[in-house]
Amino acid sequence: MALLNGLFSKKKPRAVLMGLDGVPYTLLQKLVARGVTPNLGRLAEGGGKRFQQMDASLPEISSVSWSSFMTGVNPARHGIYGFMDLKPGTYQMFFPSYPHLKAPPLWDDLGKRGKRSVVLNLPGTYPARAHAGVLVSGFVAIDLKKAVHPPAALPVLEKMGYRIDVDTAKAQDADHLYRDLDETLAARERAFDHFWKDEDWDLFVAVITGTDRLQHFQWDAVEDEAHPNHARAMEFYRKADAVVGRLADRLGASDALYVMSDHGFCGIRSEVYLNRFLVEKGYLKWEKDPPESYADLSGESRAFVLDPSRVYLHRKGRYPKGTVEEAQVPALREELKALFLSLEHKGRPVIREVFFPEAIYEGPEFDKAPDLVLLTNDGLDLKGNIRKEAVFGRTHFTGMHTRHDAFLISSRDLPEKRPHIQDVHGLLRSALGVE
Ligand SMILES: [Zn+2]
Structure with missing residues (x-):
């Protein structure tokens, strides 16, 4: 046959x-x-x-x-x-x-x-x-x-x-x-x-x-x-x-x-709650504590994170309460890049690399790209949770x-x-x- x-x-x-x-x-x-x-x-x-x-x-x-x-x-x-x-x-x-x-x-x-x-x-x-x-x-x-x-x-x-x-x-x-x-x-x-x-x-x-x-x-x-x-x-x-x-x-x-x-x-050695880190460093503020959704972002917020590792500037014109002006973007990105690279877990850097979108993305949907994308070191699981009260923590996930x-x-x-x-x-x- x-x-x-x-x-x-x-x-x-x-x-x-x-x-x-x-x-x-x-x-x-x-x-x-x-x-x-x-x-x-x-x-x-x-x-x-x-x-x-x-x-x-x-x-x-x-x-x-x-x-x-x-x-x-x-x-x-x-x-x-x-x-x-x-x-x-x-x-x-x-x-x-x-x-x-x-x-x-x-x-x-x-x-x-x-x-x-x-x-x-x-x-x-x-x-x-x-x-x-x-x-x-x-x-x-x-x-x-x-x-x-x-x-x-x-x-x-x-x-x-x-x-x-x-x-x-x-x-x-x-x-x-x-x-x-x-x-x-x-x-x-x-x-x-x-x-x-x-x-x-x-x-x-x-x-x-x-x-x-x-x-x-x-x-x-x-x-x-x-x-x-x-x-x-x-x-x-x-x-x-x-x-x-x-x-x-x-x-x-x-x-x-x-x-x-x-x-x-x-x-996983630890989960890493990036929005909490931004709160502690003064870049993110919620109108309600704990927040229920991103709609509770305060107008004073300059940046926030969407799961798992995407950082968005709270830009004027892009978000209803956003105040970050186009002219402020380059300096703020650099500031946040340095901030994330400084984050340590038990003496070890959390972030391996920080990318600006123009280095990794190109095309007609570029305007929807995050302002920074973080790449983590193995074992440190980046998360965009908005209700965590500490930067580090564990859940039932092991990988x-x-x-x-x-x-x-x-x-x-x-x-x-x-x-x-x-x-x-x-x-x-x-x-x-x-x-
Ligand atoms: Zn998976």
Whole structure:
């Protein structure tokens, strides 16, 4: 049968992108060395040509990174700067997602060229909209009915017990989390399997997000071999690896496979509440204590932070109560840069680097960019909470994102230059013969 298929099917280049949300390059190296992930190990053979450390977007969060991947452009072109944002000219919060994406995702362009794409569980694609092929939205998909296109795919998913995500509200119960991760992954694979066979696709994108969820709640168990949950954490990577392996085994010689994460991960030593730091240093004042929302910003505030690491000047004309004049911007930015670089946790600098937007973003959405973007040192998790009463603290989370430690595995030799997640878009285009 395989021979007949080979003889009679028209040969067309196909590309597969598998995402393992949040899996760090350095962790994967260890998992491969220990034999926990033999399929990824096999795909990564050949060293740097096939398996590389990759940079995530800035900020290093899933919605920004995956949007950069799907569009191949930076946030000042695709318009997604964070998981939440303020509506222009207001203090009203909203959650930027698929409708706010200002640049076309790869599958829109492929559709115009007669190519079909199956896109499953990709963060930043909710609510689903039509493209040539199938879309099942990932995080922050809330309602499966709005997360599926075409609508005919909905009953298929419901019948197979598909789940959008694990229940993070119950994830502090480790027994519940591990069971939920397994069941969600199994349902996810049923969906991968169904659409792989059911659709005549050119591009197949399938993302596993359980890895990110596991690492947020159980990073200590992942990292520490003596941790009581270590074996269970390894078992989940084993299962995720098997899913990758089963899809990889179906590929033909003319198909290209990429496996990647959208950011790295590390353990948390402390969370860092940047708005509280600005309050203590006199740059931020709330009209109400504690504030309920950004609408409680006082007119005396000169700067504030949106999750996780975006600093905005309280500019006149941009915010209803803003007073920072354009002429004051350059000096205030420099002042804040020095201030953030001076912040220490137990004698160690918190901030690794401070970026001004013109150094990292360019494009028509540039006017929505933050005034400074902070990159933290590993272990110090930047947060934009507005109600914290101290600069440092801990919660139930044990793992945090890193920018520098995503990974990329490719079935074809990679360029020598260290990849950025945005570059994977171009790799898929060339694999599909679409320049
Ligand atoms: Zn995450």
